[in-house]
Each structure stands twice: as structure tokens, then as C-alpha cells.
Amino acid sequence: MTTILEYLQNLANQFLAFLPRLGIGILIVILTWILSRWISRLIRRSMKRAGRDPELIVLLSMLARWGILTLGIVIAAEITAEGALGSLIAGLGIAGFTIGFALQDVAKNFVAGILLLLQQPFEIGDHIEVAGHAGHVRVITLRTTEIRTLDGRFVLIPNGDVFTSAIVNFSRADRRRVELKIGVAVDSNLDQVTRVALGAIVPIDGVTEDPSPRVAFGNFGESTIDFTLHYWIDTSVTDVIVAQDAGVKAIKLAFEREAIVMPYPTRTVLTLQEDG
Known part of the structure; x- marks a missing residue:
């Protein structure tokens, strides 16, 4: 009975001696967590005022936050259980392979995120x-x-x-090329088609003079001669969708005005009738 009481008393003394270290460790974690958030916000604000890249701001603020928090946890662990840090590192070495295999996708995305923010x-x-x-x-x-x-x-x-x-x-492309595939009637004057098509495209907002628009006839369709109209646009003025829409409308109006036909696909059917 005496032995049990002594053991419990010793255990209680050890627990009471441990409580201050535990309290200090918890306090360090809380303080470093608050400090990490404050430093992260400070970095964001100062770098935004300096006009730094948003990606660099994200990277540095995250690294600062997690770095400070990790340092605080390590210090708290050493204070709470003296010598536990060495045991923890040894334990991580044993369990590292298993944990690394289980979290390989998380680690891959983490490293890739850092590289994307840097590059x-x-x-x-x-x-x-x-x-x-x-x-x-x-x-x-x-x-x-x-x-x-x-x-x-x-x-x-x-x-x-x-x-x-x-x-x-x-x-990142300050210029982009737009392509319109068009078919005209086989009896069309191709020089006239080229002149009218280019004249319709040049006035569109954002179309560049260099490289200049060009027409390239490619092949014979079932009832058309097909060509591709190439023109480049300045992406600071317009975008591809707007320039393509404007190009189609301009070509249609110009061809109607110049009586250039864009025929529907047609097919001729011959019917043979036997005598008697």
C-alpha cells in the first residue's frame, strides 16, 4: 500500500513539475501562430505597396507564416519535453518513408506550387x-x-x-492570328475576292498592319473555291472572339455589296427515263 502511495505521489509531483513547461510550450505555439499571421499580413501589405508580383507576395507570405509556425512548434516541443526533439527526428527517420509514400501527392503539389510561384x-x-x-x-x-x-x-x-x-x-502574346475559312462560287473573280476580303478586314479595330492580312486559296470544294483569310490582332485593343465576330460580319457585308456569292453546297441529280 505504501509503495502505491509513493508511486502516485511521485507521479503527481512529476505532473506538477511538467505543468509549467507544458504551459510555456502552449504559450509559445499560440504566440508564434499570432506572430506568423501578423508577419504574413505585413509582408502582403508592404509588397503590394511596392508593386511586387502577386505570385511572389503569395509565396513569401506563405513561407514566412509556415516557417515561423514550424520554428515555434520545434521550440515548444524542446521546452515541453527536453531532449524530445532528437527522439522526434529519429522517429521521423523511421516513419518518414511510410508518411512520404502516403503523402506523396500532397508533397508533389506543394513543391510544384513553390516552383510555379518562383518561375x-x-x-x-x-x-x-x-x-x-x-x-x-x-x-x-x-x-x-x-x-x-x-x-x-x-x-x-x-x-x-x-x-x-x-x-x-x-x-503574354501581344499579337494573335485569326483565321476565317470561306468558300466562294467557282466562277468568282479571285482577284476581286482577295481585294474585297482584305478591304473589309483592314478597318476592324485591332487588326495590325504588320503582319498584314492575307488571303490564301487552298482547295476546291464541292461547289466552292475555298480560301483562308489570315489577319493578326493587337491583344491590347481587342480579343480573338471579338475580332473573329467582326471579321465574319465585315466579310458578309462586303461580299453582298460586291455581289460575290458564297454558295450553299449543291448537288445535281440526273433522272433517266426509259422509252416505252
């Missing part, structure tokens, strides 16, 4: 196409990239997929 193949607001999705970039985090597609959907793409996929950044 900056696109910026927030850019119009891109990646991993089968096209739209404008809204948010870049350390795990996912969020884009808003042209039809209004919000798509979260894992950064690992973004980093390993081909990225088309439409916003």
Missing part, C-alpha cells in the same frame, strides 16, 4: 490553357491553381498537374 509561367488574371482547361487564373496556392473558365466554371487544378502539363499563356 511564374503565368500570373493572376492571365488567360491560360492547361491540363485540358482554359480560363483566367484567379488564385495560386501551394496546393492548387484556380482558374475560371470562359463559361464561368471554377476549376481547381493540382499544382503537380499544372507543373507537368503544357501551359499555353494567351495573355
Whole structure:
């Protein structure tokens, strides 16, 4: 009985001696959590005032926040249980393979997010196409990239997929080429078609003079001679959809005015009638 009481008393003494260290450890974690959020907001505000890239702001603020919080947890663990840090590192070495295998996708997306923020193949607001999705970039985090597609959907793409996929950044092109495929009647004057088509396209807002618009006749259709009208646009003035819409309307009006026919597909049917 005496032995049990001594054991309980010893256990209680150890617990009471441990409580101050536990309280200090919890306090350190709370303070570092508050400090990490404050430093993160401070970095965001100061870098925004300095006009830094949004992607760089996201990266530095996240690294500062998680770095400070991790440091606080390590210090708290060492104070709470002296010598526990070495044991923890040894334990992580044993369990690291299992944890790494289980979290390989998370780690891959995390590393890919950092690389994307450093390399900056696109910026927030850019119009891109990646991993089968096209739209404008809204948010870049350390795990996912969020884009808003042209039809209004919000798509979260894992950064690992973004980093390993081909990225088309439409916003970085100051000029883009528009193509209109058109067919005219086989008896049309092709020189006149070329002159009228080019004259209709040149006045459109955003169409560049260099490279200049051009017409290339390609092949004979069933009832047409087909050609492609190429013209380049300045993306700071207009976009592809608007320029394509304006081009179709301008060509139709110009061809109607000049009596240039764009025929429907036609087919001639011959009927043979036997005598008697």
C-alpha cells in the first residue's frame, strides 16, 4: 500500500513539475501562430505597396507564416519535453518513408506550387490553357491553381498537374492570328475576292498592319473555291472572339455589296427515263 502511495505521489509531483513547461510550450505555439499571421499580413501589405508580383507576395507570405509556425512548434516541443526533439527526428527517420509514400501527392503539389510561384509561367488574371482547361487564373496556392473558365466554371487544378502539363499563356502574346475559312462560287473573280476580303478586314479595330492580312486559296470544294483569310490582332485593343465576330460580319457585308456569292453546297441529280 505504501509503495502505491509513493508511486502516485511521485507521479503527481512529476505532473506538477511538467505543468509549467507544458504551459510555456502552449504559450509559445499560440504566440508564434499570432506572430506568423501578423508577419504574413505585413509582408502582403508592404509588397503590394511596392508593386511586387502577386505570385511572389503569395509565396513569401506563405513561407514566412509556415516557417515561423514550424520554428515555434520545434521550440515548444524542446521546452515541453527536453531532449524530445532528437527522439522526434529519429522517429521521423523511421516513419518518414511510410508518411512520404502516403503523402506523396500532397508533397508533389506543394513543391510544384513553390516552383510555379518562383518561375511564374503565368500570373493572376492571365488567360491560360492547361491540363485540358482554359480560363483566367484567379488564385495560386501551394496546393492548387484556380482558374475560371470562359463559361464561368471554377476549376481547381493540382499544382503537380499544372507543373507537368503544357501551359499555353494567351495573355503574354501581344499579337494573335485569326483565321476565317470561306468558300466562294467557282466562277468568282479571285482577284476581286482577295481585294474585297482584305478591304473589309483592314478597318476592324485591332487588326495590325504588320503582319498584314492575307488571303490564301487552298482547295476546291464541292461547289466552292475555298480560301483562308489570315489577319493578326493587337491583344491590347481587342480579343480573338471579338475580332473573329467582326471579321465574319465585315466579310458578309462586303461580299453582298460586291455581289460575290458564297454558295450553299449543291448537288445535281440526273433522272433517266426509259422509252416505252
